[in-house]
Amino acid sequence: MKQYVLQRFLQMIVILFGTSFIIFFLFAILPGDFIDSNISLTPQRAQELKSLYGLDQPILHRYLNWLGNALHGxxxxxxxHQEKVLSLLNKYVWNSFFVAIFALILTWSIALLTGVLSAIKQYSWFDGAVTFLVFAAMSFPSFFISLLFIKWFGVDLQILPIGGMIETGSENTGVSYLLEVGKHMILPVTILTLLSVGSLTRYFRTGMLEVIRLDYIRTARAKGLKERVVIFKHALKNAILPAITLLAFELPGLFSGAIIMEQIFNWPGVGRIQLESVSFRDYPVLMAFTMFLSCLTIIGNFLADVTYAAVDPRIRLR
Known part of the structure; x- marks a missing residue:
């Protein structure tokens, strides 16, 4: 097991460096930058700024400088924004992270429970209702569901805030502040959960249906084990194996999907900064955020492989 983990860790490091080069190279060959898009600068001043920030140097030299600086934070x-990229992202990335992590926890909890129960009660009214709700949630565009929930819960019922992270002019601190932020998170987290839970529920249902028909499940039942033990101790362990791989893509996917949510609900997250950076060609911010998502994906794959190997010993022998 230790040798397998070490091998995967070294592969992860190599992939991280390779990904960083690809990201930097792609952004470096894009036409124009923030200086070129600023029409108020004279050609002489624009050239001075490019020389000052090293934008007139060869791509490989710029990459090595950027990589060396990035390794030092x-x-x-x-x-x-006239600010260091790391400081800028640090102001907003945590706001997006809390929404993403709560949505991830809710998505997997709901999908696991409903997927397993739907498989156990195949063709029942519960299975039919879950299938209908799953496809309904997957069919509607995110902005449509968001605006619909804002109208229902924010405008008509007036029980939830329709945007922002805190109330305008709020001076709450401590527990009161956390409760206020939590109330504002309900709608964005709910929308992200609805958009993600459908496909994952079908995935768990399909995996469970395949496992509960295997011979060792029938043997476990023939031994007189309780159905709860057969399902959640024997069947679920193998049915969840393929879903472990999906976990590596869930968190980066939620960060990417939250960009639309942050615009609709006026949530002060990193998505807004990313959109502004695209508009103004602020490539250092875009490179840092893209690298952040890439790191999440690569580290998630590493953790998924290690978890997979821990659950299934056959992986370590290949």
Missing amino acids: DFGYSLK
Whole structure:
């Protein structure tokens, strides 16, 4: 097991460096930058700024400088916001992270429970209701469901805030502040959960249906084990194996999907900064955020492989 983990860890490091080069190279060959898009600068001043920030140097030299600085926690300087990129992202990324992590926990909890119960009660009214709700949630666009929930719960019933992270002019601190933020998180987290839970529920249902028909499940039942033990101790352990791989893509996917949610609900997250950076060609911010998502994906794959190997010993022998 230790040798397998070490091998996967070294592969992860190599992939991280390779990904960083690809990301930097793609952004480097894009036409124009923040300086070029600023029409108020004279050609002489624009050239001075490019020389100052090293934008007139060869791509490989710029990449090595950027990589060396990034390893020391310096991802460049945002010309749009006049602030270091790491400091800028640190202000907003945690707001997005809390929404994403709560949505992830709810998505997997609901999908696991409903998927297993739907498989156990195949063709029942519960299975039919779950199938209908799953496809209904997957069919509607995210902005439509968001606006619909805002109208229902924010405008008509007036029980939930329709946007922002706190009330305008709020001076709450401590527990009161956390409760206020939590209330504002309900709608964004609910929408992200609805958009993600459908496909994952079908995945768990299909996996469980395949497992409960296997011979060792029939043997476990023939031994007189309780149905609860057969399902949740024997069947679920093998049915959940393929879903472990999906976990590596869930968190980066939620960060990406939250960009639309943050615009609709006016949530002060990193998605808004990313959209502004695209508009103003603020490439240092875009590179840092893209690298952040790539790191989440690569680290998630590493953890998924290790978890998979821990659950299924056959993986370690290949």
